[in-house]
Ligand SMILES: Cc1cc2nc3c(=O)[nH]c(=O)nc-3n(C[C@H](O)[C@H](O)[C@H](O)COP(=O)(O)OP(=O)(O)OC[C@H]3O[C@@H](n4cnc5c(N)ncnc54)[C@H](O)[C@@H]3O)c2cc1C
């Protein structure tokens with residue numbers, strides 16, 4: 120079994136995001152980067168399948184040199200090899216997926232994992248687009264997987280329920296929180312990762328289809344108001360919710 | 368409270384390798400997820416969180432500088448130091464467990480042991496399957512272990528051990544004790560296994576410090592061990608002191624973690640606690656404390672970082688380790704106390720980690736050579752005059 124896991128290099132969840140001077144990108148100075156949390160579930164699931172059924176897992180990341188840090192973490196968790204698809208320029212989800220799909224055509228994986236979304240721009244598109252470019256079935260928001268006899272059974276999270284689906288390989292699976300509990304990279308894993316190669320390939324060219332015009336922060340939150348205490352305050356609270364906040 | 372993101376006022380990340388940073392961040396995450404949520408309960412009940420041992424082993428946090436061939440990670444000393452720092456950010460007891468097992472049990476087996484002893488013990492100790500302890504201190508001999516009373520006597524193909532050790536970390540839960548005893552007047556190291564006749568390790572109770580760590584007595588009454596349990600390359604006081612030097616190195620880093628936890632808590636508290644209509648962080652007296660804390664943490668980090676690079680290069684002097692141990696323990700305790708002050712009455716509650724760290728650091732300042740003993744070690748080094756007696 121050949122498994123590919125697409126990983127992205129994203130600002131830490133604790134980052135206080137500042138908009139860059141061009142008004143269209145985020146200011147990256149002083150920002151800590153991490154392996155996208157949803158991709159961690161993807162990495163873990165790929166490793167679990169490899170541990171059970173054997174094979175090879177490759178991690179693929181499209182972007183700058185800095186993405187190597189994220190690839191190293193994936194290697195330290197136990198991934199066999201890593202590929203950096205190099206491109207210094209900003210890409211939209213379409214162009215990212217296109218670049219990755221072009222590489223995967225040559226790698227020919229049986230199973231492709233992505234995280235449900237990348238927590239930087241939250242487009243939730245890459246998995247579906249890769250599947251489309253490769254003409255493969257895709258399963259999004261997967262919270263449970265079972266692989267046997269060339270078929271993959273998955274549970275997907277849908278509003279208020281789980282949907283059970285089945286697909287044939289090759290296919291694309293987008294991992295959702297709950298799929299597993301990602302392992303910590305062990306110190307031995309980190310040492311071994313130093314010896315594993317990161318292959319660098321120029322990413323296939325692709326035009327972005329979506330142009331970012333600008334970014335704006337939401338308006339500052341207004342301070343809360345204490346209307347009163349106890350039962351006596353309820354009518355006033357209801358009035359304010361109806362007339363001022365207009366939420367009921 | 369804001370998530371702990373380390374203290375790095377002097378951009379030390381800049382001089383760390385990527386894999387060192389990854390090691391640190393991994394252990395930080397482990398401590399955040401698995402240690403901090405359970406530690407106050409263990410501290411209250413005075414129990415060691417044994418449930419963490421398998422995962423500490425799996426992560427490779429025990430004896431991580433020893434070779435891969437024995438199931439260890441083969442990391443450099445800076446990465447090892449960062450592991451100690453992050454573990455002690457959780458609790459000094461957790462760091463003590465890893466320190467003792469790695470630096471005081473695995474290190475002497477690796478350094479003074481036979482290949483057979485290494486192959487038998489090191490992989491199991493590294494994985495946490497077996498636990499070890501280090502018995503040097505005695506009821507009447509703490510700072511001057513050279514006077515120890517514990518004796519070994521050769522009888523046929525066996526050694527007979529008699530004596531008592533005290534203050535031994537992990538003692539009661541240990542599968543193997545590295546016991547230091549005099550054989551024909553010379554200090555040697557012996558491996559005493561749990562369950563050996565004449566050997567017991569009762570736990571010491573009533574500690575106000577390091578409550579989430581097991582501390583024990585070791586009692587040896589005509590305790591017979593096979594002759595192959597001698598660590599053959601050990602000889603003289605120098606041998607246990609070499610072990611202590613390893614552990615002191617880890618402590619110098621470790622206490623920075625405790626200090627960071629306290630500073631982080633106090634800084635956060637100072638920004639949200641309102642008195643006299645202002646956050647207390649806006650008062651000069653509070654700012655002076657915070658400034659002092661972050662400065663001392665930064666100085667301690669610089670000491671440790673250089674210490675680690677020298678250790679890797681093999682140029683480290685034991686007096687330099689003494690300086691870092693002495694300085695960093697002193698200031699970590701001072702920082703813990705200052706944080707306690709900044710938190711006012713809240714500082715005494717176990718809802719916050721500061722009082723636990725402050726209490727723990729009292730032990731850490733004492734074990735592995737007290738503050739005074741390290742003062743004398745450096746004093747002797749700079750003046751050329753020993754002032755111990
Ligand atoms: C929680 C805990 C865990 C421990 N774990 C271990 C362990 O795993 N293995 C182990 O072998 N030991 C362990 N120890 C023991 C520790 O190493 C000793 O407590 C330490 O060496 C000091 O010895 P002591 O307590 O007998 O104090 P003492 O040596 O009696 O010292 C008392 C005081 O006198 C001072 N003093 C002593 N001599 C001089 C001098 N010449 N000049 C000036 N001042 C002096 C000391 O600095 C100290 O302030 C542990 C201790 C604690 C508290």
Ligand SMILES: Cc1cc2nc3c(=O)[nH]c(=O)nc-3n(C[C@H](O)[C@H](O)[C@H](O)COP(=O)(O)OP(=O)(O)OC[C@H]3O[C@@H](n4cnc5c(N)ncnc54)[C@H](O)[C@@H]3O)c2cc1C
Nearest residue numbers: 640641642643647650651652653708709710711712713715
């Ligand atoms: C065990 C215990 C028993 C107690 N018993 C009683 C009791 O019986 N009755 C009772 O009424 N109270 C009692 N107290 C409360 C005690 O008096 C308060 O804790 C104390 O007054 C400090 O208040 P605080 O804890 O709210 O700290 P805070 O006032 O929030 O102070 C926090 C920190 O900010 C500093 N600070 C505050 N203002 C300034 C400023 N302007 N400039 C510089 N620094 C400043 C303080 O010195 C402190 O370091 C008790 C407290 C404890 C711990």
